[in-house]
Amino acid sequence: MISGLPFPTWILMAAATLPGLILIVVSTIIHSRTEGQDTGRRRGKGNDG
């Protein structure tokens, strides 16, 4: 037990948060270099970025 909770429950808590956080941070870093670099139209007819 750690602070009144069994160890497996702490594992579940970490599993519930860390993978999602790591995934979104890594993805955001990877794609932030190229997004917003477009030179041409991004949309179909009628709309303007």
Add this chain to the structure above:
Amino acid sequence: MAEAEVIGVLIVYFMILIGIGWWASRDTQSVAGYYLADKSLPSWVIAFSANTTGESAWLLLGLTGMGYMVGFHALWIVLGEVLGVALAWSVVARPFKTLTDRYDAITVPDYLNDRFGDRSHTIRVVSAIIIFTMVGAYTAAQLTASGKAFSSFVGTSYEGGVVIGAIVILLYTSIGGFKAVAYSDLLQGVLMFLSLLLLPIVGIWQAGGWRELMNGIAAIDPALLTPMGSYGLSLAGVASAIGFAGIGLAFLGAPQLLTRFMSARDRVQILRAGPIAVVCIIVFDFGAVLTGIAGRFLFPGLEDPETVLPVMSTTLFPPVLTGIILVVVLAAIMSTVDSLLILASSAVVRDVVQQVFKPDLSDLKLAALGKAVTILIGLGGLITALGESRTIFWFVLFAWSGLASAFTPVVLCSLFWKRTTRAGAIWGMIAGFITTVVWVLIFKERFYDLYEMIPGFGAGFLVTIAVSLGTEPPPGADADLDAVRRVVGGPFSPAPSRRVDEHLIFEGERK
């Protein structure tokens, strides 16, 4: 009788919502304006709007109640939802935005229709039927929550609470359209975020601290502290954990959430919104589960666990704060119902009336029709909710899984598998939807109460893939998906070049 402060806070909140509806109404004179805010929304709005649309009263009443009943076993829900949201924003959102802009799609059926070149409009009609049915059930469930919230907090009758909730929602949604929905979602999301930070902290403090709370819960039932709860490591426990985690799968393709990606101003907003959405869902879900656990210690023996949050609020907080918490519950309800009403209205007006029967109807007339249909669908949900009070948690999840099982497998296949065909999409949607309904009605109890989204997803994917393998893919699909890949890169790889002309890439791939 409720304190005057509670009612005062409620009135101020309702006036703000109606004000947002009026402010947004200027932009509702066209179909694109009414149903997608003219694709103009920034990152904070789409991030909070997606989460609050997905969460609803299910979060504040249902998930807190589940935390109350099963303790830390409810963390499997958090795991599924956080992963679902992270995957949606990192893998699905940007390709989906690119293709829907390419096709000038205003609705998800619009996108599917153009992606598969469906001239017969079968996809539109099937989509509209599924959306209409499930939104009816979902809206009724949320208005049930409104009735429960009003009667718990303010002492009105259940029926009175249902009617008041319905009137306010219908007012600002029918007037202001998607823009009012999205910006009110932002306000409601911020209130939900702050409350779900505050409530567990106050609950733990009232219990005498974290250690005291854990010791107290252990005294009630030690299994509440364990990952598998009272099931232990058994087939039933595994089924429960898988079912709970599966709830988050819907974030990958539920149509009411996909519209947030479509409404973003550009892909840069999506990139910024992803981390906001993930942090937000972590606070939402952890806060709700811990609130329920604290409530189990502080108020053991509640007849309806789904009232743990109102009971905690009215007992532990002064009247003004109680009023604000009630506002937050209503915010959660309204932020979902408004999105569902717009979704269902668009399915009828844009996907069926405009695209199939009356393509020459003016934008102004279509937008007006959209408002009328929004009100009609809302009234249908109201009448159903008045008929019977149901358990919010499972009723909402049934509607959630019906929509998700029908659309998510097909949307994911359409984005990432070139071999997906029109027939595969149609039969995949039907299979996902029918499996969900049949599972709940006939099989669920016999299979450890396994949550219906699991077999629904399974059937949706299986049938989409099997039928697609036996039919021909639409011409040009290869080129479009290759172009998307060149423009946005893969899920975990950047686009090939730093400066890309998207328009030329799409045209080039098609040659």
